[in-house]
Amino acid sequence: xxxxxxxxxxxxxxxxxxxxxxxxxxxxxxxxxxxxxxxxxxxxxxxxxxxxxxxxxxxxxxxxxxxxxxxxxxxxxxxxxxxxxxxxxxxxxxxxxxxxxxxxxxxxxxxxxxxxxxxxxxxxxxxxxxxxxxxxxxxxxxxxxxxxxxxxxx
Numbered sequence: 001x002x003x004x005x006x007x008x009x010x011x012x013x014x015x016x017x018x019x020x021x022x023x024x025x026x027x028x029x030x031x032x033x034x035x036x037x038x039x040x041x042x043x044x045x046x047x048x049x050x051x052x053x054x055x056x057x058x059x060x061x062x063x064x065x066x067x068x069x070x071x072x073x074x075x076x077x078x079x080x081x082x083x084x085x086x087x088x089x090x091x092x093x094x095x096x097x098x099x100x101x102x103x104x105x106x107x108x109x110x111x112x113x114x115x116x117x118x119x120x121x122x123x124x125x126x127x128x129x130x131x132x133x134x135x136x137x138x139x140x141x142x143x144x145x146x147x148x149x150x151x152x153x154x
Contacts, residue, residue, distance in 0.1 A: 040048065130137055139145050 040051070045052070130140070
């Protein structure tokens with residue numbers, strides 16, 4: 001009787017197993033391809049043509065399945081916004097792309113208008129104080145009045 005003992009494969013770390021499996025699959029595929037290439041010389045023309053057609057069909061299906069499985073999970077719209085669902089180009093996407101810009105411009109306009117109103121209020125307050133004062137407005141432009149303000153009061 002034949003005592004054939006099969007030794008278990010060497011322990012491979014769990015993280016390295018997918019790479020090892022890919023390597024083994026690649027080696028097996030290369031060996032099969034080499035054997036098929038050697039035997040393809042002995043085939044007739046009609047069988048070779050059918051095999052060529054089947055090979056092209058298989059390659060097209062493989063490309064299609066790779067393209068389908070490699071579809072990105074996160075899409076990017078034409079405006080550069082990241083999409084977390086299906087990529088659509090409807091009017092919702094256009095609105096979503098323009099809405100932040102409109103909000104920013106509206107905010108800047110409101111800030112500018114608020115600053116202008118504040119400056120007008122301060123100027124009106126100063127004008128009211130000058131007109132309500134006992135001194136005429138011409139006295140403020142007199143050089144002697146400026147000196148009078150600079151001298152310390154006792």
